[in-house]
Amino acid sequence: MMRVIRVKDYQQISEKAFEIIKQTVTEKPDAVLGLATGSSPVGLYQLMIKDHRENGTSYREVRTFNLDEYVGLPKEHPESYYSFMHNNLFDHIDVKEENIHIPSSEGDLKEQCEAYNNALEEVQIDVQILGIGSNGHIGFNEPGTSFDSVTHIVDLNESTIKDNARFFDNDMSKVPAQAITMGISNVMAAKKIILVANGENKANAIQACVMGPVTEFVPASVLQEHPDVVIIIDEAAASSLYKEKR
Numbered sequence: 001m002m003r004v005i006r007v008k009d010y011q012q013i014s015e016k017a018f019e020i021i022k023q024t025v026t027e028k029p030d031a032v033l034g035l036a037t038g039s040s041p042v043g044l045y046q047l048m049i050k051d052h053r054e055n056g057t058s059y060r061e062v063r064t065f066n067l068d069e070y071v072g073l074p075k076e077h078p079e080s081y082y083s084f085m086h087n088n089l090f091d092h093i094d095v096k097e098e099n100i101h102i103p104s105s106e107g108d109l110k111e112q113c114e115a116y117n118n119a120l121e122e123v124q125i126d127v128q129i130l131g132i133g134s135n136g137h138i139g140f141n142e143p144g145t146s147f148d149s150v151t152h153i154v155d156l157n158e159s160t161i162k163d164n165a166r167f168f169d170n171d172m173s174k175v176p177a178q179a180i181t182m183g184i185s186n187v188m189a190a191k192k193i194i195l196v197a198n199g200e201n202k203a204n205a206i207q208a209c210v211m212g213p214v215t216e217f218v219p220a221s222v223l224q225e226h227p228d229v230v231i232i233i234d235e236a237a238a239s240s241l242y243k244e245k246r
């Protein structure tokens with residue numbers, strides 16, 4: 001079942017998502033969290049850090065699994081998702097390094113996909129955080145990816161490279177062309193999924209995700225088939241929903 005929560009702005013998106021995460025780790029201190037990078041969840045991560053500092057909410061027993069990582073950037077690169085997650089969350093809460101899982105694109109890529117997939121098969125993610133690409137991707141599962149996919153290597157679409165160039169001096173040639181990503185079936189295996197999206201740039205993708213046909217051309221549309229999805233969006237991202245009624 002898909003529940004859409006429309007709020008005023010980015011801060012309120014982050015607060016709603018945070019409520020769910022806080023409840024999850026309070027009720028289940030050894031919860032498994034699926035995490036995303038990119039701009040969308042940063043506000044949520046800031047609230048988790050603030051709450052950890054002020055209220056002592058602990059992540060000591062929590063295990064985390066990230067969706068994806070660029071191919072071709074060493075872990076230490078400031079724009080690797082390894083760095084992103086440490087800078088924006090992990091270095092500021094008490095999660096144990098050995099409980100953090102981020103796909104690695106170092107060494108043999110096929111082996112890395114297999115290893116990540118095996119690790120995912122041993123757990124069930126309690127809550128998976130997702131952003132959505134302006135082309136409807138989830139993780140780096142670009143349009144056309146099979147709903148049955150597991151962790152795999154992808155060629156990033158031009159639109160994704162363009163969207164992410166803002167992290168690379170607005171230079172598309174600096175954005176890695178490939179990534180390693182959890183597959184769609186890995187994402188769908190989570191008990192609960194929270195998708196956060198803000199801004200006009202996401203309006204069409206949100207419309208297709210929520211109201212469009214379930215099709216591999218819009219990876220996020222698969223979420224309509226998941227038993228427990230919460231889509232948290234601001235007014236701009238919601239602006240193409242129910243447009244015909246206005």
Ligand code: F6R
Pocket residue numbers: 035036037038039040041067068130131132133134137138139140
């Ligand atoms: C990130 C990820 C991507 C992003 C999406 C939106 O780990 O898997 O699917 O969630 O590209 O990115 P932002 O939030 O930067 O607009």
